[in-house]
Amino acid sequence: MSIATTTTRTASSTLPPLMPFWMIGLLGLLTAIGPLSTDMYLPAFPVLDQDLAHGRNGASQITLAAWFAGLAVGQFSMGPLSDRLGRRTPLIGGLAIFLVASIGCACATTLDLFCLCRFVAALGGSACSVVPRAIVRDVATGRQGAKIMSQLTLVFGLMPILAPSLGSLVLSVGHWRWIFWVAVIYAVVGLAWTASMLPDTMPRDRRIALSLSGIATRYIGLVREPVFMSSALITSFASFVMFAYLTASPILFEKLLHFTPAQFGVFFGLNAAFFITGAQINGWLVHRHPLTRLLNLGILVCLCISMLCLGLSLSGFAGPRHPAVICALIMGITGTLGFIGPNAMVLAFTHHGHQAGSASALMGTIQFSLAAFSGFVLGHVTFHSPTPLAVTIMVGVTAMTGCNVWRHICDKKVSAAALSGTSA
Template identity: 55%
Template structure:
């Protein structure tokens, strides 16, 4: 007798608050694994005797595993459903994080970081696919905005949490916290998250089909244009995050407390943008909200570049500098969720693969922002301004591509 498919999650109904919180916390595995770890770099280099700068390579191992893992997690979730790959991925992450806390050898530590990223990549891919399973159009944009609220809080809190852990213990405790976090997420998924992909909607798993599916997704104009919008939105955010420590501490001369305040203000602007967007999608079409936010970001971004090049934005006007950044990050709260939802419009049948492709694009292209910022001369706000403006121009080009793509209509399901 054939097994019955898992129950659909809230078909045609609302996405409950608890499930939004759960998926948001699951999605935040990445920030927990990276941002909490950053304050421990000096201790890791000393204890594992990897040499100066060796902690950066452990972070590279994480990002490499994340990129590889996303390519596999998407097709796996399209073949076996959302629950099982998510639970297995979280379990792999938990075990590998425990390994990071135990190992004494630097190379084994890098291996554990890589494996934890491969498992943790499920938490980046599958929640977005779940949202696409249960809602598209305006409802999907609203849910994605709410999900971003929960997910967006963790990058703000994670470095502070890492510092708190280091006050009471050593760097290994951070990875034990990550292990417990993942185990708690597994319990939450097991108890409250049914599968959202029924058996009849699942797709056979084969390397040839996976490759052809990815090619098909990339060739589809609606996905490509909106995915690039979301990707360059990530580029803008990465450019800011990558340059923030130098800008705030060395250029603007903020104390640690001031750094935390202004970092939190900019994060709050992004989160506020997602929440306003989630409410406005009831009244306005997603492309309209996206383009208004993009126009705002273009104007502020150009102003930021001009003021940075002339020396107005920077050391002598810290409030102005932070205000310009805040205006841009607030606009990203409108662009990212809407572009993400619209990119999945034609890919409900293989939302996992589409989510994996989007995540890989965001990571690979977005991470180039740190290279750009690093190549620019320091000691001013210029690297931050040019880095963020580069991403904004990328979004503008992607939006022109989106305008030429077939219209997706308006879905209110």
């Protein structure tokens, strides 16, 4: 008896221990709406500046900050909704909002209207960030959860490889607005597939009543739980680093390093391939080593490469004179992020299966708040070298390292308390 036929329209469905391949593919496709909407229009930034901002450099980066801000706000509400209504309904509603707002982006005639449509699209698209992670937590935890999360990361990581090249291809044959019509088609496919096949992994008897006081209580409880917060902040600062790179890359590589749109797409693809490779190596090692050991290793290597990147950028060695050096350093950093993200995410969810939607939403809100902040800051910086990006990356990795130390201290306290309770 297949999942698709027995649980498509029921809320009390149960899943086997391992997700079927088609479901991993669907969840990956939905999660990839974020990078699709972020990365596909990056090659169009210079054209967007000319068309909507009358040639004002950097204006298009504000639209990226609007997208991240919408994701941060949207996830804060989507989590409790998915814990109350189940996983399917918020996901379908979010996809519909994303679809309509993407049509608005394709038709916008002013920068302000475009930013508004991007913000609304992100409100809907936030469901595609929150709900798939909650579904994974509904199905699996621990090493099995990390394995599925790494598989999702593989599908998720394919989009950054394809999106800039797809955006460059669209620009080569048509207007930048066509990029958002492609996003509309993508949303239609995701909406149809979700509505017709995806089961609800949140049974009715596990759903949590929706009230403002209840939502506030759950979020306050999560914020006060140090193991969750330390792990969530590690994931969030990893996103801070990644989105700092995403925000700065069009200006840095196309204007400072003089990459063509095609060359930029190739580099972006290679960078995403390193991220995927890191995630898949992590998925292979997670059955052989503790999650915390792999997380510590990823953060340590990321810290070392980030320090090297900052030093070489300040010296002028990594920059226009040697573009291959800065490219290699950035690829190394993103490769380690593929190690860090899945493990920290699973550790954050470990004790919160009963409120996975709210936990995922709070994590996503923190992630994209930091991403919006990094985008806003770098959007107002003039790039004469890679140093602003290197400094921003160093800030994020240093914060990530500090949060990992905090997590380690919390783990020790929890272990000591459990040991004393057992001996008593």
